[in-house]
Amino acid sequence: MNHIAVSEAEQVINELMMLHPKGYDMTLGRMRRLLDVLGNPQQRLPPVIHVAGTNGKGSVSAFCRALLEAAGHAAHVHTSPHLVNWHERYRIGSRQGPGQLVDDALLADALRRVAVANAGEPITVFEILTAAGFLLFSELPADAVILEVGMGGRLDCTNVIDHPAVSVIMPISFDHQAYLGDRVELIAAEKAGIIKKGCPVVIGRQEFDAAEEVLVATAERMGCPTSVYGQDYSAHEEFNRLVYQDEFGLADLPLPRLPGRHQLSNAAAAIRAVKAAGFEVTDAMMEKAMTSVEWPGRLQKLTEGELVALAPTEAEIWVDGGHNTGAGEVIAEAMASFEELRPRPLYLIIGMLNTKDPLNYFRAFTDIAEQVFTVPIRGSDAGLDPVALASSAYDAGLVAEPMSSVSDALKEIAERQLDDAAPPRILIGGSLYLAGNVLADNGTPPR
Structure with missing residues (x-):
């Protein structure tokens, strides 16, 4: 990276x-x-x-x-x-x-x-x-x-x-x-x-x-x-x-x-x-x-980079740092509108700080997300433990699994991808700190 x-x-x-x-x-x-x-x-x-x-x-x-x-x-x-x-x-x-x-x-x-x-x-x-x-x-x-x-x-x-x-x-x-x-x-x-x-x-x-x-x-x-x-x-x-x-x-x-x-x-x-x-x-x-207009890390589409290379071929990858209930609702609405235009299974890779409300954030995605992978946030001592975060996602009615990193979550999605299945849509979000980690690791920092 x-x-x-x-x-x-x-x-x-x-x-x-x-x-x-x-x-x-x-x-x-x-x-x-x-x-x-x-x-x-x-x-x-x-x-x-x-x-x-x-x-x-x-x-x-x-x-x-x-x-x-x-x-x-x-x-x-x-x-x-x-x-x-x-x-x-x-x-x-x-x-x-x-x-x-x-x-x-x-x-x-x-x-x-x-x-x-x-x-x-x-x-x-x-x-x-x-x-x-x-x-x-x-x-x-x-x-x-x-x-x-x-x-x-x-x-x-x-x-x-x-x-x-x-x-x-x-x-x-x-x-x-x-x-x-x-x-x-x-x-x-x-x-x-x-x-x-x-x-x-x-x-x-x-x-x-x-x-x-x-x-x-x-x-x-x-x-x-x-x-x-x-x-x-x-x-x-x-x-x-x-x-x-x-x-x-x-x-x-x-x-x-x-x-x-x-x-x-x-x-x-x-x-x-x-x-x-x-x-x-x-x-x-x-x-x-x-x-x-440009605004990195807010529904930013990643089309190339080191992390993108780990995802399934032709996967659609979005990064958004929104981290509260209101942000979750507008991001989920955006994902739903993308689904109307081009149907794809939606996977979430989410990391959040312990000062946020993950349950209500996740509730916005209950009816549209296939699965959630929860990850730690590098460089923050206030990140929620992925296991606890997965529990909040589960309480919101989502299938959730803790992972050790964004890269591991992307690899897991790629390994589960069937040859004849539609390429997935992946949202990485829940924290601006996580969005920053992703853009740095992907080799695409803001300019």
Whole structure:
């Protein structure tokens, strides 16, 4: 399997991890202190599109980037977590073409400067990483910053942007309940913390009415111009095309390059967000964005690589890092839609962290999956034991078997493949960490 050499930036991050806690400690005090020492780079950014939500944050960020780049704008992008390399968290915008992942030496330098400014004070590594992003983005010219919330919103360390060009809140579901609350209204209230007085708000398609009510009420109380999916803008599929609609009219567009029906509403939220941020959005921009958008590890189809070679001939292999109940539902819907177009037996290879809800994730696949193989997650001390994970799959009504690795699971599927049987469809997922392992081992890391 491929092993990626340790970069200069990664060496710095590993050193910082020895000094500072890896876990969550939700407060903005440390971050504001550090940014003040750095000269408050977050106040010198181009217009910020600030994105929160349980699911869809990364996809809507990718669509926003594709839209802006289609118009020749430079868009810096900060997302988390990464799949294979830390550099994936920082994409540096360019007016000469698509943005590129940050240069290793540039990131290492920014991290060192942030560490020096912190002067050994208590801080989390995620806060240092975010501060480094603010520093980089304030020093390199661009037309916009797309800033993804790490967790929650109100106390997330990205929430030091006082005047975002737009706050975007994507679908809210159950995740990180220990930090955000065990009711959807409480989680929504935490996500709504990125809403700032008088600044535009775009609310994505919400599964729960109670969540939408909290978001709308917060925006109204803050005096924000607000756009709500299904009321002020919408999207649907018609004749194998994406139809986007708002008060300015209709746009007949290609279906998004990112597969799954859920990407229609994600694309719509991005279009509305870029408009709300003050950028002109033309039909040509939208058409180009739908066909150029990229977001690795989210229903990403693998067509070649070291792991692909282990699977049965002509197997269809998908990787997705979705790891909560809401994600399970939209991924299962996507798999079901693929089945309608081209029937194949569906196998799942799943690894999950012990902070997730595997039972409800698996329930989404009860009627469509042939079998589940559960695997450990390399590089995480919070991975669920494959035996326990298989038990959850069994409780959800699925045939399940623990395996020692993704490669062993692929080999097992290949050995069971009958000569006259249809090639299988294989979904590898349940964790962004597992998705990262797979892309690294397959030799296809994000670029």
